[in-house]
Amino acid sequence: MSVRPRVLVVDDDKAVRAALTVNLGKRDMDVSAVENPTLALAALTASSFDLVLTDVKMPGTSGLDLLEKIRATWPDLPVIVMTGYGSVKDAVHAMKVGASDYLIKPVERDELMVVVDRALEGRAIRAELAQLRQEVQQRYGFENLIGATAVMLRLYEEIAAVADSNATVLLEGPTGTGKELLAHALHYRSRRASKSFVRVNCGALPASLLESELFGHERGAFSGAIRQHRGTFERADGGTLLLDEIGEIDLPMQVKLLRVLENGEFQRVGGSETLTVDVRVVAATNRDLRDEVRAGRFREDLYYRLNVVRLKVPPLRDRADDIPLLVNHFVRRVAEREGRRVPSVMPDDLERLKRYPWPGNVRQLQHVVERAVILSRGDTLDFALPDDEGEDRLPAATQAAPVTPPELPLVEALLRYERNLIIAALEAEGGVQARAARRLGVSRSNLNYRIQRLGITLAGVSYS
Ligand SMILES: Nc1ncnc2c1ncn2[C@@H]1O[C@H](COP(=O)(O)OP(=O)(O)OP(=O)(O)O)[C@@H](O)[C@H]1O
Ligand SMILES: [Mg+2]
Numbered sequence: 347m348s349v350r351p352r353v354l355v356v357d358d359d360k361a362v363r364a365a366l367t368v369n370l371g372k373r374d375m376d377v378s379a380v381e382n383p384t385l386a387l388a389a390l391t392a393s394s395f396d397l398v399l400t401d402v403k404m405p406g407t408s409g410l411d412l413l414e415k416i417r418a419t420w421p422d423l424p425v426i427v428m429t430g431y432g433s434v435k436d437a438v439h440a441m442k443v444g445a446s447d448y449l450i451k452p453v454e455r456d457e458l459m460v461v462v463d464r465a466l467e468g469r470a471i472r473a474e475l476a477q478l479r480q481e482v483q484q485r486y487g488f489e490n491l492i493g494a495t496a497v498m499l500r501l502y503e504e505i506a507a508v509a510d511s512n513a514t515v516l517l518e519g520p521t522g523t524g525k526e527l528l529a530h531a532l533h534y535r536s537r538r539a540s541k542s543f544v545r546v547n548c549g550a551l552p553a554s555l556l557e558s559e560l561f562g563h564e565r566g567a568f569s570g571a572i573r574q575h576r577g578t579f580e581r582a583d584g585g586t587l588l589l590d591e592i593g594e595i596d597l598p599m600q601v602k603l604l605r606v607l608e609n610g611e612f613q614r615v616g617g618s619e620t621l622t623v624d625v626r627v628v629a630a631t632n633r634d635l636r637d638e639v640r641a642g643r644f645r646e647d648l649y650y651r652l653n654v655v656r657l658k659v660p661p662l663r664d665r666a667d668d669i670p671l672l673v674n675h676f677v678r679r680v681a682e683r684e685g686r687r688v689p690s691v692m693p694d695d696l697e698r699l700k701r702y703p704w705p706g707n708v709r710q711l712q713h714v715v716e717r718a719v720i721l722s723r724g725d726t727l728d729f730a731l732p733d734d735e736g737e738d739r740l741p742a743a744t745q746a747a748p749v750t751p752p753e754l755p756l757v758e759a760l761l762r763y764e765r766n767l768i769i770a771a772l773e774a775e776g777g778v779q780a781r782a783a784r785r786l787g788v789s790r791s792n793l794n795y796r797i798q799r800l801g802i803t804l805a806g807v808s809y810s
Contacts, residue, residue, distance in 0.1 A: 350374055350375060350376045351375050351376065351396040351397060351466050352375070352376045352377075352378070352393075352394065352395045352396050352397075353370055353375050353376070353377050353378070353395065353396065353397045353398070353399060353462070354377075354378050354379075354380070354386060354389055354390065354395045354397070354398045354399070355367065355370075355377060355378070355379040355380070355398075355399045355400075356379075356380055356381075356382070356383060356385075356386040356398065356399070356400040356401060356404075356409065356412065357379070357381070357399075357400070357401040357404070357428070358381050358382060358401065358404040358405060359401070360381075362401070362428075362451075362453075363379040363381070364379075365453075366379065366399060366453070366458070367379050369455055369458060369459075370458075370462065373459065373462075375462075378395075381404075382404055382405075382406060382407065383400070383404065383406070383407040383408075383409065383411060383412035383415075384406075384407065386398070386400065386412055387412070387415060390416070390419075390420065390423075395423065396423075396424075396466060396469060397423070397424050397425075397426070397462065397465055397466055397469070398412075398416060398423060398424070398425045398426070399425075399426045399428065399449075399462070400412055400413065400425060400426070400427055400428065401427075401428050401429075401451075402427055402428065402429045402433065402436045402437075402440065403429075403430070403433070403436075409427055409428075409440075410427070410436065410439065410440055410443070412425075413425050413427060413440055413443060413444065413445055414443055414444075417443065417444045422469065422472060422473075423469075424446040424447075424465040424466070424468060424469050425444070425445050425446060426445065426446060426447045426448065426449060426461055426462070426465055427440040427445045427447075427448045427449070428448070428449045428450075428451050428453060429448060429449075429450060429451065430450070430451050431450060431451070434450070437450070446465045446468060447461045447464065447465055449461055491524065491527055491528070491531055492668065492671050492672050492675045493665065493668040493671065493672070494667075494668065494671060495665040495667050495668050497660050497664065497665050498665060498668060501528070501657060501659065502531075504655075504657055505528060505531055505532050505535065505657070506535060508532070508655050509532050509535035509536040510535075510536055510537055512626050513654040513655050514607065514626075514627045514628070514629065514651065514652050514653075514654045514655070515529075515532060515627075515628045515629070515654070515655045515656075515657060516592075516628075516629050516630075516631075516635070516652045516653050516654075516655065516656045516657070517529060517628065517629070517630040517631075517657050517659060518630075518631055518632075518633075518634065518635065518656065518657070518658050518659065519632065519658060519659025519660065519661070520632050520659075520661050520707055521632045521706065521707060521709070522662075522706045522707035522708050522709030522710055523659040523660065523661060523662065523707045523708060524659060524707075524708050525590075525630040525632075525659055526545065526588065526590065526630065528657070528659065529543075529545075529586070529588045529628045529630060530543060532586070532628060533585070533586040533626075533628075536586065536626065538584060538585050538586055538626055541582075541583075541584040541585030541586075542581060542582055542584075542585040542586075543582075543585055543586045543588070544578045544581050544582040544585065544586070544587050544588070545587075545588040545590055546559060546560060546578050546587070546588070546589055546590065547590045547591055548589055548590060548591045548592055548594050548595045549590070549591030549593075549594035550591070553595075553596050553598070553599055554568075556595065556599060557599060557602065557615055558571070558575060558577065558614075558615045559577060559578060560577050560578050560579055560602075560603075561577040561579060561602070561606075561612045561613065561614055561615060562574070562575045562576045562577030562579075562580055562614040562615065562617075563575050563577075563614050563615035563616050563617070564614050564615070564616040564617040566616065567614070567615045567616025567617070568615070568616065571615075571616065574614070575614075577614065579606060579612060579621075579623050579625055580621065580623060582623070582625045583623040583624060583625060584624055584625075585625065585626070586625070586626045586627075586628060587625050587626070587627050587628070588628045588629075588630060589603075589627060589628070589629045589630070590629075590630050591630070591631060591632075592629040592630065592631045592635075592652065593631040593632070593633035593635060593638055593644065597643075597645065600644065600645045600648045601645070603648060604645065604647060604648045604651060606623075607627060607648075607651050607652070608651065609622075610622050610623050610624060610625070627652075629652045635649055635652075635653070636649070661704070661707055662704040662707040662708055662711060663703045663704050666700045666701075667700075669696070669699050669700045669711070670691075670696050670699075670700070672708060672711055672712075673691055673696060673699060673711070673715055674691060676711070676712050676715040676716065676719075677689065677691060677715055677718075677719055677727070680715065680716050680719040680720070681719055684719065684720065686719070687725070689719065689722055689725050689726065689727050690725070691727060692726075692727075694761075695727065695729055698729070698731070699711070699714075699729060699731075702731050714729055714730065714731065715729070717730065718730070723789075723791045724788075724789040724791045724792045724795075725788075725789070725792055726791070726792050726795045726796075728795070761800065764796065764800065765800045765802060767786065768782070768786065768793070768796060768797060768800065768802060769802060771785045771786050772802075779793055779794065779797075
């Protein structure tokens with residue numbers, strides 16, 4: 347550690363405070379010593395420490411109470427507790443509630459040093475880990491891009507590699523795979539990040555409007571052009587322009603685009619002045635542009651001009667291992683947006699979501715999750731998929747054993763266990779669901795969801 351570690355000693359015994367201050371001071375630590383937990387909390391609030399050493403038995407608040415308060419407020423701060431020989435069970439308890447280590451009094455100097463060094467090292471390692479994690483996040487977790495499968499990591503690497511060049515990038519991939527998000531990431535990783543990122547949906551405008559949208563127009567260029575209009579190429583000067591759905595533009599427009607891509611020059615519609623801009627172009631399409639070229643719908647020269655760097659974004663079903671990450675990300679985001687507690691996702695739901703083919707890719711997944719969170723009551727999520735609508739809601743009368751794939755023995759065992767618990771609770775409460783729910787410590791609607799999912803019937807009564 348480059349700076350002197352700061353240690354806070356808490357003990358009501360003046361002699362102990364003095365001894366620890368001297369011993370730790372010799373090891374180049376910056377020691378503060380206080381005589382009770384109240385003063386300790388005040389010191390911790392006033393400045394930052396790397397380690398706390400506290401006695402357990404003190405008049406008033408005990409060291410264990412102090413430990414719990416520290417855990418709640420400074421979860422990363424290591425705490426070592428000191429107990430007498432007679433109260434080893436206090437040490438055990440302290441370890442359970444989150445002490446990093448304990449020392450038996452009277453404290454021996456060598457042991458003190460070993461334990462203190464170990465705690466400080468652990469803290470340093472955890473800090474380093476957090477730092478690394480943040481770096482990885484910055485490197486691979488571009489903005490809101492989630493995904494850690496090999497294909498996605500390669501894509502992030504490719505993006506990072508080309509971000510700083512001015513090369514035109516072509517993003518090809520099916521709808522909803524994240525092309526626009528990747529274009530954003532490319533922009534924000536580039537030297538152009540402080541300039542604008544402008545997107546034009548080339549498929550959304552008729553040819554004549556698209557031209558004036560891209561290049562702008564002079565006043566009076568056509569009826570309705572009541573004032574001069576700066577196009578997106580001008581607005582993106584110095585920055586990045588995303589030409590979205592590039593596969594949709596017609597052939598005459600392709601010629602004009604080729605020209606501006608080649609030398610950065612263009613004219614506003616109805617204008618004669620030649621304007622020059624410095625724009626990095628990213629094009630995106632869910633078509634296979636090479637097929638479009640073969641079919642004569644897309645100019646080969648423009649295709650090659652756009653295709654300096656070509657990035658293929660895979661469909662979600664080809665990176666199903668990212669689905670749990672994405673689901674949890676969206677669940678958290680929607681729950682936070684809606685100001686709700688973040689519900690947890692059941693493992694068997696994740697398995698089902700992983701198996702679904704996702705024709706609408708990440709966008710569709712996002713919508714399914716969003717809907718599940720918004721419609722959820724209590725803590726359970728019900729993911730409705732178009733093809734297996736209702737799979738989770740089999741009528742209870744079918745008296746089904748849990749619907750579980752045979753390759754998941756753990757899940758199956760847990761479901762069976764859950765089922766038995768629920769049946770026992772229902773029996774004990776004479777079949778009254780509200781009381782059974784209370785007994786099980788879940789909400790009524792949560793119990794009802796579980797009953798339906800497990801297909802529980804009892805003494806001829808179906809609980810669906
Ligand atoms: N890897 C990802 N991590 C988090 N969110 C993602 C990811 N990929 C896509 N999304 C989200 O999914 C939605 C669709 O993404 P995006 O608009 O970038 O797709 P697209 O490929 O441009 O689709 P289209 O071809 O239909 O325009 C967006 O809301 C986006 O935020
Ligand atoms: Mg898009």
